[in-house]
Amino acid sequence: MRGEVAVIGVGMTKFSEHWDKQLRDLFVEAALEAIENAQIDLKDIKAMFIGNMGSGLWIEQEHLGPLLADYLGIPGTPSLKIELACASSGMAFRLGVISVAAGLYDIVLVGGVEKMSDVTPSESIHHLASVADREWEAFYGVTLPALFALIAKRHMKQYGTTREQLARVAVKNHRHGSYNPKAQFQRPISIEDVLNSPLVADPLRVLDCSPISDGAAVVIIARSDIARKFTDTPIYVLGSGVATDTIALHDRDDITTLKSVVLAAREAYKMAKVEPKDINVAEVHDCFTIAEILAYEDLGFAKKGEGGKLIDEGVTELGGKVPVNTSGGLKARGHPVGATGVAQIVEVVLQLRNEAGKRQVPGAEIGLTQNMGGSGASCVIHVFGRSR
Amino acid sequence: MRGEVAVIGVGMTKFSEHWDKQLRDLFVEAALEAIENAQIDLKDIKAMFIGNMGSGLWIEQEHLGPLLADYLGIPGTPSLKIELACASSGMAFRLGVISVAAGLYDIVLVGGVEKMSDVTPSESIHHLASVADREWEAFYGVTLPALFALIAKRHMKQYGTTREQLARVAVKNHRHGSYNPKAQFQRPISIEDVLNSPLVADPLRVLDCSPISDGAAVVIIARSDIARKFTDTPIYVLGSGVATDTIALHDRDDITTLKSVVLAAREAYKMAKVEPKDINVAEVHDCFTIAEILAYEDLGFAKKGEGGKLIDEGVTELGGKVPVNTSGGLKARGHPVGATGVAQIVEVVLQLRNEAGKRQVPGAEIGLTQNMGGSGASCVIHVFGRSR
Numbered sequence: 001m002r003g004e005v006a007v008i009g010v011g012m013t014k015f016s017e018h019w020d021k022q023l024r025d026l027f028v029e030a031a032l033e034a035i036e037n038a039q040i041d042l043k044d045i046k047a048m049f050i051g052n053m054g055s056g057l058w059i060e061q062e063h064l065g066p067l068l069a070d071y072l073g074i075p076g077t078p079s080l081k082i083e084l085a086c087a088s089s090g091m092a093f094r095l096g097v098i099s100v101a102a103g104l105y106d107i108v109l110v111g112g113v114e115k116m117s118d119v120t121p122s123e124s125i126h127h128l129a130s131v132a133d134r135e136w137e138a139f140y141g142v143t144l145p146a147l148f149a150l151i152a153k154r155h156m157k158q159y160g161t162t163r164e165q166l167a168r169v170a171v172k173n174h175r176h177g178s179y180n181p182k183a184q185f186q187r188p189i190s191i192e193d194v195l196n197s198p199l200v201a202d203p204l205r206v207l208d209c210s211p212i213s214d215g216a217a218v219v220i221i222a223r224s225d226i227a228r229k230f231t232d233t234p235i236y237v238l239g240s241g242v243a244t245d246t247i248a249l250h251d252r253d254d255i256t257t258l259k260s261v262v263l264a265a266r267e268a269y270k271m272a273k274v275e276p277k278d279i280n281v282a283e284v285h286d287c288f289t290i291a292e293i294l295a296y297e298d299l300g301f302a303k304k305g306e307g308g309k310l311i312d313e314g315v316t317e318l319g320g321k322v323p324v325n326t327s328g329g330l331k332a333r334g335h336p337v338g339a340t341g342v343a344q345i346v347e348v349v350l351q352l353r354n355e356a357g358k359r360q361v362p363g364a365e366i367g368l369t370q371n372m373g374g375s376g377a378s379c380v381i382h383v384f385g386r387s388r
Numbered sequence: 389m390r391g392e393v394a395v396i397g398v399g400m401t402k403f404s405e406h407w408d409k410q411l412r413d414l415f416v417e418a419a420l421e422a423i424e425n426a427q428i429d430l431k432d433i434k435a436m437f438i439g440n441m442g443s444g445l446w447i448e449q450e451h452l453g454p455l456l457a458d459y460l461g462i463p464g465t466p467s468l469k470i471e472l473a474c475a476s477s478g479m480a481f482r483l484g485v486i487s488v489a490a491g492l493y494d495i496v497l498v499g500g501v502e503k504m505s506d507v508t509p510s511e512s513i514h515h516l517a518s519v520a521d522r523e524w525e526a527f528y529g530v531t532l533p534a535l536f537a538l539i540a541k542r543h544m545k546q547y548g549t550t551r552e553q554l555a556r557v558a559v560k561n562h563r564h565g566s567y568n569p570k571a572q573f574q575r576p577i578s579i580e581d582v583l584n585s586p587l588v589a590d591p592l593r594v595l596d597c598s599p600i601s602d603g604a605a606v607v608i609i610a611r612s613d614i615a616r617k618f619t620d621t622p623i624y625v626l627g628s629g630v631a632t633d634t635i636a637l638h639d640r641d642d643i644t645t646l647k648s649v650v651l652a653a654r655e656a657y658k659m660a661k662v663e664p665k666d667i668n669v670a671e672v673h674d675c676f677t678i679a680e681i682l683a684y685e686d687l688g689f690a691k692k693g694e695g696g697k698l699i700d701e702g703v704t705e706l707g708g709k710v711p712v713n714t715s716g717g718l719k720a721r722g723h724p725v726g727a728t729g730v731a732q733i734v735e736v737v738l739q740l741r742n743e744a745g746k747r748q749v750p751g752a753e754i755g756l757t758q759n760m761g762g763s764g765a766s767c768v769i770h771v772f773g774r775s776r
Contacts, residue, residue: 001490022523056444056471056518060526063473063519066632066648066765070639076651078630080479080766081471083444085451091468095483102389102490130444131451135410138448242466244454251458260454263464377454378468 002271003388004101006227006234009038009220010346015184015334018214023059023115024071030216031072031111038220039230042072045220046105048079049096051089051112052338055081057127059115068111083338085131086287088112089217090341090371090380094240096221106223112343113216114336124212128337131374133248145209145288147249147375149201152290155256156203159305161293163203167194168311169289170207170331176318177328179358184213184334208289213334217343224388233353238366239272239383241265247377256305258376261298265370265381269300272366272383276300279322279383280364281351283344285372286329295370296324299381318359326351326359341371341380352386390659391776392489394615394622397426397608398734403572403722406602411447411503412459418604419460419499426608427618430460433608434493436467437484439477439500440726443469445515447503456499471726473519474675476500477605478729478759478768482628484609494611500731501604502724512600516725519762521636533597533676535637535763537589540678543644544591547693549681551591555582556699557677558595558719564706565716567747572601572722596677601722605731612776621741626754627660627771629653635765644693646764649686653758653769657688660754660771664688667710667771668752669739671732673760674717683758684712687769706747714739714747729759729768740774 011033013026021029027050035042048069055061065079084091089112096110116124129138132147155161171191177183189207197206227234243263246252252259269275276299284299286292293307301322302310310316316324327333327347330340348367350356367384399421401414409417415438423430436457443449453467472479477500484498504512517526520535543549559579565571577595585595615622631651634640640647657663664687672687674680681695689710690698698704704712715721715735718728736755738744755772 001492053450054444056442056515057448057450059522060445060514060518061522062441062445062471063635063762063765065472066761067521067635069632070634070636070765075634075639076631076647079632080630083450083469083471084453095487098490098492099483099486102486104389104486126448127444130448133455134447134449243464244457244467246458246463247451247455248458251463259464373454374451377451377458 001101002238003236004224005097005221005237006224007219007349008222008227008230008234009034010349011037012182012217012343012346013215014182015213015215015336017117023055023113024068026115026214026216027068027111027113028071030218031109034218034220040107040220042074044107045074045077045109046107047099048077048109049092050079050081051092051341052081052114053083053085053088054127054337057130058119084378085373086337087341087371087373087378087380088338091242093342093345093382094242094380097237097240100221100223106226108221109218110221110342111216111218112339112341114338115214116212116336117214121212136248145201145204148288148290149204150249151255152203155290158256161308164191165308165311166208166289167191169286169292170194172317173286173325173329173331176326176359177332180328180333183328183332184211185332204288210287210330210335213336215334215336215339217339217346219342219345235349235352236385236388237382238385239268241267241381244378245376249375258294258298260376260379261295261370261372264379265299268381268383274366274383278366279368280366281326281348281361282322282324282368283327283347284324284370286325286331287335299370323361326356326361344369344371348384352384389489390626391624392612393485393609393625394612395607395737396610396615396618396622397422398737399425400570400605400731400734401603402570403601403603403724405505411443411501412456414503414602414604415456415499415501416459418606419497422606422608428495428608430462432495433462433465433497434495435487436465436497437480438467438469439480439729440469440502441471441473441476442515442725445518446507472766473761474725475729475759475761475766475768476726479630481730481733481770482630482768485625485628488609488611494614496609497606498609498730499604499606500727500729502726503602504600504724505602509600524636533592534589536676536678537592538637539643540591543678546644549696552579553696553699554596554677555579557674557680558582560705561674561713561717561719564714564747565720568716568721571716571720572599573720592676598675598718598723601724603722603724603727605727605734607730607733623737623740624773624776625770626773627656629655629769632766633764637763646682646686648764648767649683649758649760652767653687656769656771662754662771666754667756668754669714669736669749670710670712670756671715671735672712672758674713674719675723687758711749714744714749732757732759736772740772
């Protein structure tokens with residue numbers, strides 16, 4: 001599968017609270033931008049793979065596949081929804097890539113979309129808890145911030161990770177987001193801002209948490225051997241990996257390691273024939289600040305327990321050796337759950353095309369996306385390259 | 389892809405109201421039966437594709453992929469949920485087949501599951517309407533029975549299809565269901581029973597409608613070249629087709645033809661290199677009796693408008709030329725939405741293996757499954773054979 005499929009077009013809405021738009025509107029806006037970017041016609045799209053976590057819960061709408069093909073103007077086209085919690089559209093991308101690599105389709109649309117702001121925040125938090133074990137976690141009142149707070153506490157105790165290191169992740173991602181016109185938050189924040197923000201679940205504070213967002217992101221993928229018909233800078237899919245873990249945190253041997261990330265990364269690196277040190281730019285799943293620290297370690301950017309040190313040393317900032325979350329990440333770009341996986345891919349593609357504007361990583365050749373579900377019960381990782 | 393993948397094991401729960409079991413229990417029960425049937429070990433399963441329509445709506449549980457891999461005892465294994473309304477697990481099967489055919493995995497589990505009875509019937513009807521256009525259909529009070537009632541009325545007017553012909557579909561499927569120990573309803577009914585049952589949406593009555601059900605169905609698929617290691621009767625996937633249509637009924641040129649069925653059938657027949665006349669046994673999506681009449685026509689078993697005649701002539705009964713819904717169909721076997729597509733496949737596999745007991749179609753060589761979403765906005769069709 002390595003290098004057989006390329007991304008030829010990208011598009012996304014601004015991530016925000018879109019009070020005046022429906023889920024279908026957001027999707028169509030992002031899709032039309034991607035189609036124009038790929039310089040294809042609507043009729044070139046032979047199938048659609050849509051990542052979405054909770055359209056049933058948030059807007060009581062299922063059957064998104066045909067709905068969105070219809071609203072895009074191509075009813076008839078095969079189209080379905082993939083649900084893998086917060087990793088839904090990363091998984092949709094993987095399935096799109098597999099179906100192109102299998103020779104089934106030449107050109108495929110992969111999208112991610114979520115509309116979360118039409119209900120109250122407490123309803124949203126209840127809906128989000130459906131990605132944890134409803135019977136054995138959520139039912140007893142544990143929400144996603146609480147689960148990641150448990151992980152953070154344990155990581156701090158076990159490895160000496162500090163409260164300030166967590167804050168530094170948010171500060172970095174807000175700075176990066178300030179360069180991204182499509183980010184939900186485009187204002188820099190300070191470490192003091194994070195430390196003084198309201199407590200959510202000790203040790204995590206409001207500014208450690210990704211927001212509730214509306215938005216859509218879409219990419220167009222094609223067989224690599226026809227990609228140059230459409231673009232001078234196809235970005236090749238070099239590796240893909242996916243894995244799961246126990247749904248409940250309490251069933252894991254060690255909550256400071258996300259096994260799904262380790263396993264998915266192993267598969268993706270192996271397929272791509274690269275090592276962690278070869279990655280020039282990465283988008284990782286910073287749903288909470290601690291999650292980015294774990295990602296550093298479980299992706300092999302740092303040794304286990306030394307993720308905090310990496311952020312202290314500035315390695316993952318713009319200007320550092322491996323800039324992480326140049327888009328602003330989930331923290332500042334926003335986190336419309338089902339759209340996040342593809343939004344990460346949009347960012348890495350822009351970086352590898354040298355089109356990332358003020359947040360460009362000079363000379364980036366190889367990029368990685370890490371998209372995670374729930375408290376790490378699933379993870380999807382992709383590696384991309386400027387060349388095959 | 390033709391013939392490259394085979395079904396090597398099948399399992400399913402009884403379809404029923406399972407007050408004492410959760411969704412996860414139903415899935416594990418069906419999965420263990422399929423694993424034993426395939427004579428594989430748990431560790432042989434390299435990925436899981438789960439079809440489910442509404443776990444978010446009915447039991448507020450998403451992230452089914454890892455949840456079910458975990459409960460089956462294989463956390464770590466790639467696993468995700470596919471949503472395509474009532475065609476969810478038909479689509480899950482297609483993606484499983486593609487991933488095996490692409491060389492990604494040797495052995496894959498494909499499951500379908502739904503738990504619908506934990507809420508009131510009116511809540512279920514509300515949830516089911518999420519597969520129609522929530523904004524332009526359901527919001528105005530149209531439910532699924534009403535949409536199919538519109539189709540039935542129009543078909544009766546345009547082609548002279550009679551009320552009795554619709555009833556005959558239910559009578560046939562209840563008779564078939566009486567031979568199936570896993571069917572929700574195992575009692576024969578008469579035409580009078582149907583005609584005297586309470587009106588739901590004119591002309592459809594209670595006994596024209598599939599029930600609300602709980603249940604799970606699972607199949608194990610493998611690369612064809614290793615299939616005989618596990619079973620003497622691998623059943624080969626000869627063809628696969630999928631298509632969509634407008635989400636809303638009012639946007640279609642002609643509501644008596646389900647374009648998604650026509651398109652999906654064309655793709656599946658072409659890949660399988662068969663014609664409608666070659667099919668020996670079929671499971672079709674009789675969510676309402678009129679839907680089975682439409683299926684006859686749109687699959688090419690009858691000319692457009694002559695579906696009613698086909699049921700009158702007994703062609704699709706056990707003993708007829710093409711027995712349809714030998715399992716009892718959605719009407720009598722039951723319709724746990726996300727489980728239906730795989731349950732259809734289980735039945736066709738049993739038929740082609742000559743293991744269908746009292747309902748066996750003698751000498752069946754080629755079978756077909758037609759799994760549809762909503763009022764036909766999506767359709768997934770597969771063709772199976774005893775030989776490649």
